[in-house]
Amino acid sequence: MWEYTDKVQQHFLHPLNVGEIENPEGTGEVGSLACGDALKLTLRINEDEVITDAKFKTFGCASAIASSSVLTELIKGMKVSDAAKVTNEDIAEALGGLPKEKMHCSVMGREALEAAIADYRGVILPMAEGEVVCECFGVTDLEVIRAVKESDLKSVEEITNFTKAGGGCGKCEDKLRELLREAHSGTGIAEMIKPVEKQAKMTVLQKIKKIEEVLEREVKPALRKDGGDIELVDVDGDFVMVSLRGSCKSCAKSQMTLKEYVEKKLREQVLETLIVEEAK
C-alpha cells in the first residue's frame, strides 16, 4: 500500500553494511521493540576523525531498514564533523523520498547517528535534556521542536509523521500545537497556526445577554448618531431578530447596515454563526 521508490526497495531487499563493528569508536542505539522501530549503529573512526566504516542493525519496516542502509553509505568516508550535519531530509533524499507517514524512519536514522557521535565524543546528547511530551512513543519536546524547525513542519499531523508524537492516545495534541507555535514564533508563521479554540457552548440566556451587551455598547450608539436605533426582538438558535427604528427604518441602506455592520459585530464578539434578520 505504500508507494516506495526503487531506491527504497533496493536498500530494503539488499541492505548494505548490515552488522556490528567490533570495538566500535561510537555506538548509537535508538528506539525499542515496543515502539516498533529500533536502530543500532556502530562506527569505526580513525585518528583523523574520519568514519572509515559504519554498520547497522535495524528492527522495523522497509522504510526503517532502507533508511539505515542508505545512512551508513552516506557517512562512510565523512569526517565526524560533517556527519554531524547530516539531517533526516538528507536520508530521505538519498532514498528518492519516503511516504510522509514514514518520515519518522529517517528521523530515527539521524538520531542514531547523533547518539553514535555523542558516544564517540563522550558527551551527553543535548537532546537527552528534553521533557517527554508524548508518552505513547516517548518523544520529548526538544525532539518535536527540532523536527518542526528542520523540516519546516506546519501541522500537528506532520509532527506525527516525523516523530510519531500524537499518533497514539492523542492526549498530547494540545501540547504539540503549543510546541508548533513556539518553534515558529518570530518567523511570522506563528500567525498562521491558530490554536483550535474549542468554543464552549453558550446557553440561550448567555447568548441573549451577550448580544444585548454588544448592541448596547457598540451598535446602538453608532446608529443613534445618525438618528436611528435598533432593538433586539428575539433570538432563535443562530437567528437574531431585530427591529430597526428611527431613521434606520426608512433608510435605503438598512439591509446593508444589518449585514455589514450589525451581523459582523455580533459574529466577531458573540458567535461566528449568528444570522441577523429583521423581525417582521
Next chain:
Amino acid sequence: MECDEKSVIYMDNNATTKVSPEVVDAMMPFLTGCYGNPSSMHNFGGQVGLAVKEARRKIASLIGADTEEIIFTSCGTESDSTAILSALQAFPDKRHIVTTRVEHPAVKNLCENLDTLTGHKHRITKLKVGDDGRLDLDEYRDALSEDTAIVSVMWANNETGVIFPIAEMARMAKDRGILFHTDAVQAVGKIPVNLKELDVDFLSMSGHKLHAPKGVGVLYIRRGTPFVPFLTGGHQEGGRRGGTENVASIVGLGKACEIAERSIEIENTRVAELRDKLEEGLLTTIPKARLNGHKMERLPNTTNISFEFVEGEAILLHMNEFNICASSGSACTSGSLEPSHVLRAMGVPFTAAHGSIRFSLSVYNTEQEIDFVLEKMPNIISSLRELSPFWQEA
C-alpha cells in the same frame, strides 16, 4: 488492467476473496442485457426484480432466515451502522451499548464516535478478552443493564479467527429484553450460521468475504424487531433501505450463498487441514514463533502467528517478492502508528504484535501453495532476524 492471478499465492481471504467464476457468470446478464430497474412497472424491469427476489431467497436459506428478514446494503460496515443506530433511535432513552475490545473498526469506531454523531452522551462497555482471545461470560452478564440499547458482538474475529459464543450471548440478551447484533462478516460462508435456532436480532454480512463481489452486504433483521432505517429515500427493501439495488452484485451474492451451502463442508475439512499444516509447519520450523488466538474455537481458514524480533511490514514485503499475499497486525501496516488493537486487547506483548502475520485461506488454496510458503518463510524470517538488533543467535 490485467492482474497476474495465476502467479499469486493468495492467503489473505479475510481481507477479501476471489469472486467465483460461477458467480461472475450469474452476474453477467445483469451487467449487459438485463439492466432494468427492479422497481419499474414494465416487464423489462420487473423480471430483474424476480432475480433479486431469488437471490434474497438463497441468502436467507444459507443463514436460516425468512426472505422478509433480509435487506441488502452496500457492505458490512453499512449493515453494522444501520443495526446499531436503529437500536439507539428505537429506544431513545437507552444510551448504553455492550460490545467488545476486539470488534472490527466498523463497530468500534462507530461506538467511539456516537456522542459526536448523535449529540448525546453514551456509555460503551467494551468486554475484555483473555490471552487466547476469548470473552468472559460473567463479565458480559454483569454488563447488561436496563439502559442497554443493544449488544454488538462479532461472530468471528477477522484477525485471529476466534469464534465467540453467540448463541449463548444472544440468549442472555434476550432474557433481559435487550437487542442483540452480531457482525458475522467473517463467519458466514466459513462456518454454519442458523438464525432459526438463535435469539439474534440483527446480523451483518458482507459479499466480498464469501466469493461474491465487493460493494454488497446484507443486514438480517428478525421479524418483529423495532427498526429505524439508516438510509432513507426510495421505497426499496420495503422502505427499510433506500437506493436502487446493486442488482448484479446481489444476484452474485445469491449465487455465492448457494455455492457456500455446499462448500462449508470443504472449508471445515480440506481447508482446515491446509491451515493446520501451514500453522504446524511454521511453528515447528521457525524458532520464537507463537500462535495468536485460541487453537480450537476459531475459523477453519485462519492462522495468526507472531515472529519475534522482526517487523510485519518487512515480512510481508519479502513474502511479496515471492507473490505470497497475507497481512499483518504491525503498526506500520495498520495505517495508524499503533499495532492491532485486537492483539493488544489479547495482551500480546508489543514485541510480538509488531511481527504478527495473518494467513487466511480459502477453497482455492492448494497443498503445493502451502508447501511453497513453508519453504520460503524460514529464510525470510531468518534474514530479517540477521538485521535485527534484538536477535541473538543461540
